[in-house]
Amino acid sequence: MTDQLLFLLRLGLLAIVYLTFFRVLRAVWVELRTENRAAVPVPVPAAMPATNGASSHAGAPPPAAPVDDSDAGSRLVVLTPPAVAGQVFELQAETTIGRASDCAVVIDDARVSKVHARIFERDDRWVVEDLGSTNGTLVNDHVLDHPESVGPGDRIQVGEHVLELA
Amino acid sequence: MTATESPPTHPVSPLLALKPRRVETGLLVMVGAAVAVAYALASFGTTEAIPANLGPFLLWMFGLGAVAHLANRHFASGADPVFLPISLLLNGLGYVVITRLDGSLAALQSTWTAIGIGGYVATLLFVPRVRIIEQYRYLLGIGGLLLLMIPLVPGLGTEINGARIWASVGPINFQPGEFAKLTLAAFFAGYLVDSRELLRSRLELRDLAPIGVAWAGSLGVMVFQRDLGSSLLFFTLFVVVLWVASERWVVLAVGAVLFFGGAFAAWTMFDHVQKRVDIWLDPFADPKGDGFQIVEGSFALADGGLTGTGLGQGEPGRIPFAETDFIFAAIGEELGLAGSSAVLMAFLLLIGSGLRVSLRADRVFEKLFALGLTTLLAVQTFVIVGGVLRVVPLTGITLPFVSYGGSSLVANYVLLALLVRMSHEQRVLIRPAKGTA
Numbered sequence A: 001m002t003d004q005l006l007f008l009l010r011l012g013l014l015a016i017v018y019l020t021f022f023r024v025l026r027a028v029w030v031e032l033r034t035e036n037r038a039a040v041p042v043p044v045p046a047a048m049p050a051t052n053g054a055s056s057h058a059g060a061p062p063p064a065a066p067v068d069d070s071d072a073g074s075r076l077v078v079l080t081p082p083a084v085a086g087q088v089f090e091l092q093a094e095t096t097i098g099r100a101s102d103c104a105v106v107i108d109d110a111r112v113s114k115v116h117a118r119i120f121e122r123d124d125r126w127v128v129e130d131l132g133s134t135n136g137t138l139v140n141d142h143v144l145d146h147p148e149s150v151g152p153g154d155r156i157q158v159g160e161h162v163l164e165l166a
Numbered sequence B: 001m002t003a004t005e006s007p008p009t010h011p012v013s014p015l016l017a018l019k020p021r022r023v024e025t026g027l028l029v030m031v032g033a034a035v036a037v038a039y040a041l042a043s044f045g046t047t048e049a050i051p052a053n054l055g056p057f058l059l060w061m062f063g064l065g066a067v068a069h070l071a072n073r074h075f076a077s078g079a080d081p082v083f084l085p086i087s088l089l090l091n092g093l094g095y096v097v098i099t100r101l102d103g104s105l106a107a108l109q110s111t112w113t114a115i116g117i118g119g120y121v122a123t124l125l126f127v128p129r130v131r132i133i134e135q136y137r138y139l140l141g142i143g144g145l146l147l148l149m150i151p152l153v154p155g156l157g158t159e160i161n162g163a164r165i166w167a168s169v170g171p172i173n174f175q176p177g178e179f180a181k182l183t184l185a186a187f188f189a190g191y192l193v194d195s196r197e198l199l200r201s202r203l204e205l206r207d208l209a210p211i212g213v214a215w216a217g218s219l220g221v222m223v224f225q226r227d228l229g230s231s232l233l234f235f236t237l238f239v240v241v242l243w244v245a246s247e248r249w250v251v252l253a254v255g256a257v258l259f260f261g262g263a264f265a266a267w268t269m270f271d272h273v274q275k276r277v278d279i280w281l282d283p284f285a286d287p288k289g290d291g292f293q294i295v296e297g298s299f300a301l302a303d304g305g306l307t308g309t310g311l312g313q314g315e316p317g318r319i320p321f322a323e324t325d326f327i328f329a330a331i332g333e334e335l336g337l338a339g340s341s342a343v344l345m346a347f348l349l350l351i352g353s354g355l356r357v358s359l360r361a362d363r364v365f366e367k368l369f370a371l372g373l374t375t376l377l378a379v380q381t382f383v384i385v386g387g388v389l390r391v392v393p394l395t396g397i398t399l400p401f402v403s404y405g406g407s408s409l410v411a412n413y414v415l416l417a418l419l420v421r422m423s424h425e426q427r428v429l430i431r432p433a434k435g436t437a
Helices: A004-039 A045-049 B012-047 B054-075 B083-101 B103-126 B131-135 B137-152 B178-202 B205-225 B228-246 B249-269 B269-281 B291-306 B327-360 B364-388 B407-427
Strands: A073-079 A089-092 A093-100 A119-120 A124-129 A138-139 A148-150 A155-158 A163-165 B157-160 B163-171 B172-174
Touching: A004 B012, A004 B083, A004 B327, A045 B054, A119 A155, A124 A138, A148 B327, B012 B054, B012 B083, B054 B083, B054 B103, B083 B103, B083 B327, B103 B407, B131 B137, B131 B178, B131 B364, B137 B157, B137 B163, B137 B178, B137 B205, B157 B269, B163 B178, B178 B228, B178 B364, B178 B407, B205 B228, B205 B249, B228 B249, B228 B364, B249 B269, B291 B327, B291 B364, B327 B364, B327 B407, B364 B407
Parallel strands: none
Antiparallel strands: A073 A089, A073 A163, A093 A119, A119 A124, A124 A148, A138 A155, A155 A163, B157 B163, B163 B172
């Protein structure tokens, strides 16, 4: 009797363990699926900055984020220093800012790290992240210690250069 | 950015930041139930009584799990929920089997588990961003080499069971090599970030010099410490990370040639290597002597059958070093194929999660570091389980989280915390910039 009980308990133990694995796999599956769904609308506004986005967002919730309104807020305009002021960069799905020549926005300034910061799109918003730069990144005059979302009018400063999202 | 925004426009925080921890809570409850049942079963199997200390044991176990879980909620709220529960499951199952094999180890192993969880929480606390580790890559590399050499220092190092991998400070014995694994993984990743562009653009003979150095170093570990397992582990770690960093297959080919060359040289030069290979090829040549451990391990696995003899009802105590090197055979005997496969699956899930962290990383250092840490777990599991199952010659090394052993447990919890930290960092927690709202 006890032997049979122990056997059943042992099967129960194995069942719990395998059930745990099943839940783990399900969690991973759900996560990957959500990620893929979230990833679908991302490239659309970045790839086609000129369209109004309405047609390409058939199934998505009504766009409220600044990126989708029009092409407003999808450009970086250099404000200072005067030598390069007025230069405009179109934002890509990911725009890197830094001193290195393969950055999307190359800034010739000794206080700017090789790959200093990046602006990328996440859930219909632009997000600025400092990439571990030596001298830091300022957003609207406060130090960026954490990726932050930005919209039109926000100012990003790296070294002596101030870029405005327009 | 007005107050009227509906949830879909701000989907990140509830979905990605909170849900992983809720999933983790659910998984932890299941793992807790499994370990509690296993503990009760093991005790009932040996003494035919419900264990008297079941209450304190459960309290201790759930307490440690809760501490780690709360640390995740606080310091790594976005991390993958798979890491902690699976590791605790392996740790818990290992603990049950260890105490069942040798009751005197119970207190020690539970203390080490507590220290391990402490190390886990401390790592999450003191490493807010893994990229800060990159700055100390050379320091960590030198530190790793020094750690490896500690056991060779007369007076500090101790030789136990033929391997000189122990250091003794007062009453405490530990294996510095377990921590050297971690610092060397950080060093390899950091070093290869620096030289990656060069390696990718062209590959000349002298660019392969670092593999040569790693190879010589591994051979050194093997010759001076007589520790085949670690030697294999370090070499594989370096070749895999270098392969991914350079994106060149030739690295794997050169690595394989060097490995087999080194293995052959070691085989011709060292008696103890020759003996290992002979035992591997034919353990039944001397079943009561040299082959005893492997033979008993095979018998144990065979005895286990599909669902095992039952916890506490087998005789895994016959196998020498059943609580460290041969714990996989002990689990196979008492929980059968189903139980030992579960252990392998747990490692598979853990390694899969680790590789996902590496795949998702958008900075090279994190990518290579996560890969290195995962490789350590994977190779270590393969080497010891393969040794027990006679897939490869046996080299004494611990089964991560499962085997008895303090250094290994603590080092693996630190390793886990680093993966959890990187996993958390990959979730961008978006908050509106000040001044725009």
